[in-house]
Amino acid sequence: MAQEPGAADPTESGRVSPAAEETDRAPVELSDLATLKALAQPRRQRMLQHLTVHGPATSATLARSLGLNTGATSYHLRELARYGFVEETGAHGQGRERWWRAVPGDRRFPPRSRQSPEMRLVMDELNHHAYAADLELFEQLQLQRQPGDEPWADAFPYSRGTIRLTLPELRAFFEEYIALLNRYKRPEADTPAGARTVLTRFLAFPAQGDAAGELAPDGNEDDKGKDNRREAGTP
Numbered sequence: 001m002a003q004e005p006g007a008a009d010p011t012e013s014g015r016v017s018p019a020a021e022e023t024d025r026a027p028v029e030l031s032d033l034a035t036l037k038a039l040a041q042p043r044r045q046r047m048l049q050h051l052t053v054h055g056p057a058t059s060a061t062l063a064r065s066l067g068l069n070t071g072a073t074s075y076h077l078r079e080l081a082r083y084g085f086v087e088e089t090g091a092h093g094q095g096r097e098r099w100w101r102a103v104p105g106d107r108r109f110p111p112r113s114r115q116s117p118e119m120r121l122v123m124d125e126l127n128h129h130a131y132a133a134d135l136e137l138f139e140q141l142q143l144q145r146q147p148g149d150e151p152w153a154d155a156f157p158y159s160r161g162t163i164r165l166t167l168p169e170l171r172a173f174f175e176e177y178i179a180l181l182n183r184y185k186r187p188e189a190d191t192p193a194g195a196r197t198v199l200t201r202f203l204a205f206p207a208q209g210d211a212a213g214e215l216a217p218d219g220n221e222d223d224k225g226k227d228n229r230r231e232a233g234t235p
Contacts, residue, residue, distance in 0.1 A: 027108050028105060028106065028107050029108050029110055030107055030108070031109075031110050031119075033122065035083045036109070036123065036126065038079055038082070040123075041076065041079075042129045043066070043076055044080055045126075045129055045133065046066050047073065047076055047086075048080065048086070048102055049133065051086060051100065051101060051102040052102045055101070056099045056100060056101040057100060058098060058099055058100070059073040059077055059097075059098070060097065084103055086101065087101060087103050089101050141156075142156065155198070173204075174204070177202055
């Protein structure tokens with residue numbers, strides 16, 4: 001989706017990726033409950049994803065692409081615009097149809113420790129739909145790969161890893177990841193021929209039952225070296 005759920009505390013969830021021209025803008029925390037509810041609507045998440053990946057579109061274009069009706073997309077676009085997630089481009093097509101784009105920016109969510117019970121419910125719903133949509137999209141793209149797509153058929157790098165960190169170290173790790181992501185962002189005019197949009201996702205979470213400063217759950221001294229391992233591959 002276009003708005004990738006994120007948090008000021010990376011131990012909570014991911015982040016909303018800014019567009020290339022917005023990488024220097026300071027992060028903005030989305031703490032207003034009405035704003036979060038507006039973003040959590042599944043259809044709006046799909047529309048934001050489409051606008052971010054494919055660029056500006058009209059309500060009719062979104063309706064055709066997402067299997068919705070134009071009335072629904074128009075309503076959801078107005079609601080997204082109301083909370084600053086999309087805006088009109090100023091361009092008009094036939095019949096003065098309105099074109100919309102996703103508004104770039106570094107938007108993050110408050111850490112769970114500062115979320116109210118109602119906000120936690122909204123965030124859980126938002127993340128549930130976002131992660132499910134990402135997994136579905138990844139599976140679809142894998143199935144669509146054909147040998148003739150080379151070399152982009154190999155463009156599915158994948159890595160799994162475990163590291164032992166303190167909370168401050170995890171926050172620093174997260175910010176370094178964002179800085180690396182932003183380093184590769186650039187305006188369309190500076191993008192070389194042959195470049196394609198690449199969807200990136202970051203997810204980290206503490207191992208179940210592994211208390212800070214303790215060994216892995218099995219308590220095996222011989223497994224200490226596994227606490228900082230990485231598995232990488234290309235599915």
